[in-house]
Amino acid sequence: MVLKDADARIITETLGRPPNEVESAIFENLWSEHCAYRTSKPLLQTMPTRGDVVIIGPGDDAAIIKLSDGLTLAIAMESHNHPSYVDPYDGAATGVGGIVRDVISMGAQPIALMDCLYFGNLEREKNRYLFEHVVQGISDYGNCIGVPVVNGEVLFHPSYDGNPLVNVVCVGLGQVEGLVTGRVKTPGSKILLIGSSTGRDGLGGASFASRDLSEESEASDRPSVQIGDPYTEKLLIDATLEAVNKGYVLACRDLGAAGLSGASAEMCSTFGGRITLDAIPLREAGMTPREILVSESQERMVFEVLPEHVDDMLSLALKYDLNAAVIGEVIEEPKYIVECRGVIVADIPIKLLTEGAPLCTTEFPEVLPRQEQPVVRGVTLQEKALRVLSSPNVASKEWVYKQYDHEVQTRTMDKPGGGAAVLSIDAPRGIALSSGCNPTQVAADPFKGAAATVFENAMNLAVKGAMPIAFVNCLNFGNPEKKEVFYQLERAVAGLSHAARILDTPIVGGNVSLYNESEEFHTAIIPTPSIGMVGILNDVSNVPSAFFNHEGDAIVMVGVTYPEYGGSEFAELFGIGGVAPKPRVGIKTTIDSLVEAVETGKISAANDVGRGGILTALAYMCTRLGAKVDLSHCLNEETELFSETSGRAILTVDPGELNSILTVLDARGVPFAAIGTVGGEALSIVIGDSVLTLPLETIKRSLNILNDSMIA
């Protein structure tokens, strides 16, 4: 890929000469969509990013939010989609590595990972291969570096056939005192490169990520995929945190997209930087300055350090068996200068490089969402129920999360498989984490679907008693030069923002992954604005179980169900249309009331209603005990059991405490209904005139379908 003509013209005009080969390569990578957000920036600027808890919002390696007076959380989210198609194992592994370095570069200790994965249907052998190796890549890398994968999502849809999505969220724990940012502070200070040697892997990865995948991608783009070394990453984590604790680090940045050129130019953009390539440890001989600058070899970081701390940093690197080199200094002049063997190979005004990329302007047409009403005939209720429960999108993902170490660091209270994760931090306080997306709802209506994505994650937190405080996003879309794709992007961003405002939960960071299209399959992915959300709990000992656990407990349904099937699992399975769930302002009140209800300590089990509707939510709760549910007043069994209206939850409570909980809900006017009792060996639902009875064994078998099929 070469610079676009228009870009080359701007660069030539500003420099007063054409850029040389090295400079062109630097511009090509830094001005790519992946680094410069050229298409998406005007949209991203419309997001609500501020709030009382936000210390650092979008723009640095990770966002920083306030957890308590002394403690902060770092949170970052990124995609590694294109590399994971070409080389699923290394692509996914290095996705984990990159996001973890984004968190440590803020001086925070990485404490949790979440992975949102999207694949084509598993009937296709290639997709099984991608699925298996992506999970393996995450497992081998995340486990080795000792950061637990506590939550995530796996979804299957044919639009991901030639372009799977691998999105990773990392959360870190830091101290207000030890906060480090990615911008240099003092001219005259030195720049150090620490970590792995620099090789030819990942050459030009940023520009690779900014175009469609072609049929030859697997063979020809493999050099664009980085190879991970989790052992070195772990050493780098320990060394970086020790350096930060000892106060050596003025600024710090991870080498990710666009490699050394990206990290050093962005870091130095507050002043200027002069970089010398000669001291950089290389993995192979004969690498050109261009290759050294854009290589995306993993497990490398740049540090700004005062001259008197250079030796301390070098001995620290030696302790941890890491390469280290002084590679330049911060200069007053706002320039990015690169030198190699006494020759200046690049000399660029630094702001032109980091902020000069012209933004794209796109007009978009109004595309109306599908509105047909759902009709499913000739299928019994039992069959409908089992189809939904045994859909791989609904079924248990135990096969996946058993491969992730979700216990290391001994904070994980609520394990994967039970909704949001709960981590004990600064007990009795804690945080809850949720991640995911409802891409089929976004496809049905980008605005509503994106809002529903935010609401579902917020509800996941609320049923644990956690108040949502912030979220990050990863905007995965097709080629934005196509008007309908740009329309989806624009409406989805508006939907995320709308929901964020309703919940008063700022969007503190994110990542944009466009051009997710496959020449091989002639497909574009359905729009997938995935998010990772964090909430705070005042007392982790109140967290309810995700499963029915006490015979005789009363079951309470919170929220109202509307016929909103658009993009629901039911609609997808039975090929029907319908409207996507409407973003209702009252969800904020529902969330506040749920948190208050859980804080009473009287809720014995809780689950939010998400993909697969009420039936799925109930079935998941029936892991150990069954339930008798009475929905005989409901006229439409499909609506009641399968619609995916946002803002609903199921709670259980001891009958003696039922009134006090209902009073909490009633105080704010949150709609609810007592719908049944926990107990028995089956989930039995009376609905209208019919009765649906699913023995626990049947539920278990259905929900286990994905696990069984992967092991078989």
Place this chain on the structure above:
Amino acid sequence: MKIAILRFGGSNCDLDVQKALNNLGAETELVWYKEVLEGFDGVIIPGGFSYGDYLRAGAIAARTKIMQSVREMAEDGKPILGICNGAQILSESHLVPGTFTLNQYPKFVCKWVKLLKIGRSPFTTFSSEIVNLPIAHKEGRFVVPSQLLKELYENDQVVFKYVDDNGRPTSSANPNGSRDNIAAVSNLEKNVLAMMPHPERASEKLLGSVDGNVIFESMISYMNTL
């Protein structure tokens, strides 16, 4: 009385073990593998991925200088506990018999298991017969030749087995294909214990179980008798 918690590059349960022991009032110190191991009454080699599990899990760490010092302490009768990767390192160091290798289903497995106490050891002087602990490993399948297995039983060196809810070592309760469901094994003298499950991950009520503490407490009381 002081316990050394060894740290190799890639150790990642060092701080978890330290937190669990500190909660029990023990004095601990993290010892980086390049440092001198001196003045300690016991050693814990924590879990993780020393040297990235490159070559074989534990193989490289077993050949470091600090493991020579561990061997000497073991010969002096001091208690040495290896957890997960620590167990693999002890096995690679030939401080315990048998080998931990790739799981039967050849993937990492993270889950809670029930363990039945079999043999007597300084690490298991508690009364309960069954403890709940999590495992998290990819190379945790214990293999041992039949003749040696017989000797292990004769010498009371099999310390824990994976069992089902009824305390039986069934194949469905075996998470990794270990020979005879063996989860932990000791040396002949019983002062070196290699166990795949993680007691430090079951050290607080909030984490779901405090069963791991009894193992550390046993180790501490044994050290007090030395």
